Structure formats: C-alpha cells, structure tokens
Amino acid sequence: MLGVGVVGAGRMGAMHARNVAKKVPDARLVAVADTSEEAAKRLAAECGAANVFTDYLRLVENREVQAVVIATPTALKPQIVKFACEAGKHVFCEEPVATTLQDAQQVVKSTQRSPAKFQVGYQRRFDPLHLEVKGALDSGDLGSVVMLRSNTRDPLPNPAQWPDLKASGGIFFDTCTHDYDVVRWLCGSEVSRVEAEGAPRSQPDQHTAITNLYLANGVVAQVDASRMSSYGYDVRVEVLGTKGAVFTSPARPGGVRLLKGPQEAPRAYSWYEDRFEEAYLLEMRSFVECALKDQEPRAAALDGKAAVEVAAAARKSMLEGKAVNLPL
Ligand SMILES: NC(=O)c1ccc[n+]([C@@H]2O[C@H](COP(=O)([O-])OP(=O)(O)OC[C@H]3O[C@@H](n4cnc5c(N)ncnc54)[C@H](O)[C@@H]3O)[C@@H](O)[C@H]2O)c1
Structure with missing residues (x-):
C-alpha cells in the first residue's frame, strides 16, 4: 500500500486525490497541502486524508507520505520536485514539468539523483x-x-x-x-x-x-x-x-x-475531466504500480523535459x- 500526498487542491489535485482515495486499490491518500487551508481541508475531508498542510514541505517530510502528487501552478513544480526527490519520495508531477527549459533540466537532475520513481502527467x-x-x-x-x-x-x-x-x-x-x-x-x-x-x-x-x-x-x-x-x-x-x-x-x-x-x-x-476520465485513473494506477513494483513509468522526466x-x-x-x- 502506497501512502500518497497531494500538493495543490485545485481542479487537477482534487481529481487525482479522489482517484487515489477511491479508485486505486494499492494506494491511500494520507495528506493534502494547499496554500489555501480551506481548500486543503475540504479535499482532505472528502477523501479521508488525515493530514492537512499549508506548507508543502511539511507534506513532503511526512513519514506516511511515500509518494507526492504535484498539481500546483507549473512555475512552482521544479522546486517541489527537488524537495520530494531529496526526501526520497516517488513523484507524480502534472504536466508541464516547468515553464523554462532550464527548470525542466533541473527537474531531470533532481529525479536522476533519486532512486524513487518519477512520472509526468501526460495522460x-x-x-x-x-x-x-x-x-x-x-x-x-x-x-x-x-x-x-x-x-x-x-x-x-x-x-x-x-x-x-x-x-x-x-x-x-x-x-x-x-x-x-x-x-x-x-x-x-x-x-x-x-x-x-x-x-x-x-x-x-x-x-x-x-x-x-x-x-x-x-x-x-x-x-x-x-x-x-x-x-x-x-x-x-x-x-x-x-x-x-x-x-x-x-x-x-x-x-x-x-x-x-x-x-x-x-x-x-x-472538458478534459470527461474526455480523459479513464486515462487519468489509468495513469495514477500505473504510477502506483511502478512505485510499488520498481518499474519504470511510461512518461518519464526526460519526456517532460523534451x-x-x-x-x-x-x-x-x-x-x-x-x-x-x-x-x-
Ligand atoms: N493533465 C491535464 O490534462 C491537465 C489539465 C489541467 C491542468 N493541468 C496541470 O495541473 C496543474 C494544476 O492545474 P489546476 O487546473 O488544478 O489549477 P488550480 O488553479 O485549480 O489548482 C492549483 C492549486 O494549487 C494551489 N497552490 C498554489 N501555490 C501553492 C503552494 N505553494 N503550495 C501548495 N498549493 C499551492 C492553489 O491554491 C490551487 O488550489 C497545472 O500545472 C496544470 O498545467 C493538467
């Protein structure tokens, strides 16, 4: 069973949180972080997550969190990926991984230093x-x-x-x-x-x-x-x-x-929620399986950078x- 924390309780973060909590048998949602405490609390309550944070660093450090789903505005992602990789957590990062090539290269470097899995959300x-x-x-x-x-x-x-x-x-x-x-x-x-x-x-x-x-x-x-x-x-x-x-x-x-x-x-x-409903679930199931079974994700950091x-x-x-x- 993989403990998952979601950073960003907006539209995509909420969808991934619901999938993890309700439709991915080998995962459980243990934490939600958002700078909006209200948004994080609401999503955590809906999905049964015990931990709520306004600072994503606290979520990344949390012992129950083995994998981090990043669904924040893109410019923030490289830094969150870096912290999550340094903490040895598996990372599912919504697309795109960065807003500049330099930042995308930084994402690749962060993932290369970590033995954990990294998947980009190209559903x-x-x-x-x-x-x-x-x-x-x-x-x-x-x-x-x-x-x-x-x-x-x-x-x-x-x-x-x-x-x-x-x-x-x-x-x-x-x-x-x-x-x-x-x-x-x-x-x-x-x-x-x-x-x-x-x-x-x-x-x-x-x-x-x-x-x-x-x-x-x-x-x-x-x-x-x-x-x-x-x-x-x-x-x-x-x-x-x-x-x-x-x-x-x-x-x-x-x-x-x-x-x-x-x-x-x-x-x-x-919109994308109904067009890709099945794909979003399948990508999250696949990410969890890759993390638990030590397999390589289908959409890797280098794909995100490319x-x-x-x-x-x-x-x-x-x-x-x-x-x-x-x-x-
Ligand atoms: N794969 C897809 O089809 C798809 C579709 C839409 C969006 N996206 C991507 O998903 C990501 C999120 O998009 P969205 O539409 O859910 O945006 P959103 O604005 O609905 O949600 C973003 C959330 O991040 C929170 N946030 C901002 N700064 C934060 C911080 N420092 N720490 C924690 N939380 C913080 C905001 O409060 C907000 O709740 C974007 O990167 C976007 O590119 C992907």
Whole structure:
C-alpha cells in the first residue's frame, strides 16, 4: 500500500486525490497541502486524508507520505520536485514539468539523483483511444508514418480559468506540450526543428497556436491548440501512413475512425475531466504500480523535459518569426 500526498487542491489535485482515495486499490491518500487551508481541508475531508498542510514541505517530510502528487501552478513544480526527490519520495508531477527549459533540466537532475520513481502527467499515453492509434501504428497496418497531427481545443475561455502566463508558461507550455508529447511518443523520434505561430501575437499569451514540427526520422507533424472552441473540448490525433490513415473522433462515444468509415454526428466533450476520465485513473494506477513494483513509468522526466524544450523552441519561433532548431 502506497501512502500518497497531494500538493495543490485545485481542479487537477482534487481529481487525482479522489482517484487515489477511491479508485486505486494499492494506494491511500494520507495528506493534502494547499496554500489555501480551506481548500486543503475540504479535499482532505472528502477523501479521508488525515493530514492537512499549508506548507508543502511539511507534506513532503511526512513519514506516511511515500509518494507526492504535484498539481500546483507549473512555475512552482521544479522546486517541489527537488524537495520530494531529496526526501526520497516517488513523484507524480502534472504536466508541464516547468515553464523554462532550464527548470525542466533541473527537474531531470533532481529525479536522476533519486532512486524513487518519477512520472509526468501526460495522460494521453494511457488514453484508450490514443493507445489504439499507437497499436495501429505498431502493428504495421498503416505502413510507415508520413505525417501526424494533434490538436487540443479548450472551450471558450472563462476568465477565472485562463491560466496566468507567469505561472503556466502560456499556451505553448500548458496546452501544446500534451500534443508535442503525443508526437514524440507516436513517432518514436525527437523533434529537430519547429516553426510556430500564435494569435494574437501582440498579447503576452496567445489563445491560439500552431506548431509545425520536423522530426529526426523525417516525419512532419502539426500541432494546433486554441482556447476558443465554441463546441466544447476537442482533442484529436491523426496519423497518415504509407498504407492508410487513422484518427480519433472528437465525439463520444469515442472511437478510432478509419478514413473510409462513416462519421457520427459530433457530441462534444465538455472538458478534459470527461474526455480523459479513464486515462487519468489509468495513469495514477500505473504510477502506483511502478512505485510499488520498481518499474519504470511510461512518461518519464526526460519526456517532460523534451516537451518543454519543444515548447520553448515554439515560443521562440513565434516571437522571432523564424524556424528554430533543436536541441536548444
Ligand atoms: N493533465 C491535464 O490534462 C491537465 C489539465 C489541467 C491542468 N493541468 C496541470 O495541473 C496543474 C494544476 O492545474 P489546476 O487546473 O488544478 O489549477 P488550480 O488553479 O485549480 O489548482 C492549483 C492549486 O494549487 C494551489 N497552490 C498554489 N501555490 C501553492 C503552494 N505553494 N503550495 C501548495 N498549493 C499551492 C492553489 O491554491 C490551487 O488550489 C497545472 O500545472 C496544470 O498545467 C493538467
């Protein structure tokens, strides 16, 4: 049984806490920390966690806490990862791992100094639809990959939900890194060059962004992201191979559709909680299993760093108006 402490009792932290407390048989929620004592107390009471802290250091030090789930604003994560790794705790860190490449490198260093497990919250690697796409690729049925595209479109912004640029890193970091990770994961290759554009360029953060990616194995990919989707939450991936294509549907019931097949009338997801409900649970079960059985997590610190590096390159490309080569 793994004792888990959750840092950050907001939207994601609450979801992970509920999963750990109610749906992950080999784990128990022992502590919650949030600078808002009220939020931490409420979540701890709901999930039966005995310990409540306003200082995450106290949670990290707590003897009952063997694993730390980090669901705070991104800029804080590298420091929390460092303390948790130094204390020898397993870490599940929400994506992205950092808002700068330097900080992401620091995260990798912290994890390399610790024998404990580290998993980044790229839940699409656990999403049954994305796994079906990966399976189709790995089976060879689609031939070799020619082109890949992935998108994340968030519902029209509610000002309270618009992420703060300093804390989140902006759209290339807090949104597109999911898609950059999908591109790397499905292609099995690193990104070697990016060209990006965002709108509006005049604003500190963009509500919409497009990234063209060139991979070391010759595949080209495109990622689009927007916070302006009028029809709900829409995450899709599409792969064109030499022998066919496969893509996921934005509608539910979800399913992987081949290009030849008929389309169903779209019934959009409202947001990530319902689109990825199963994936969030599967990633947490997998993290707990990796910690207890000494296995390597499917989304490692280096994957977290790689996605942040692509985001940093994409933002640089947008700001400078030219292609950027990687590694930076
Ligand atoms: N994997 C996904 O699909 C997904 C989706 C949304 C958000 N996220 C990530 O999850 C993280 C959390 O996002 P959210 O939407 O839950 O944000 P949120 O604003 O709802 O929650 C963040 C919480 O962290 C708390 N906090 C701030 N500083 C703290 C500190 N020093 N110590 C302890 N707690 C502190 C806040 O009080 C708040 O309760 C972000 O990094 C975001 O990028 C991932």
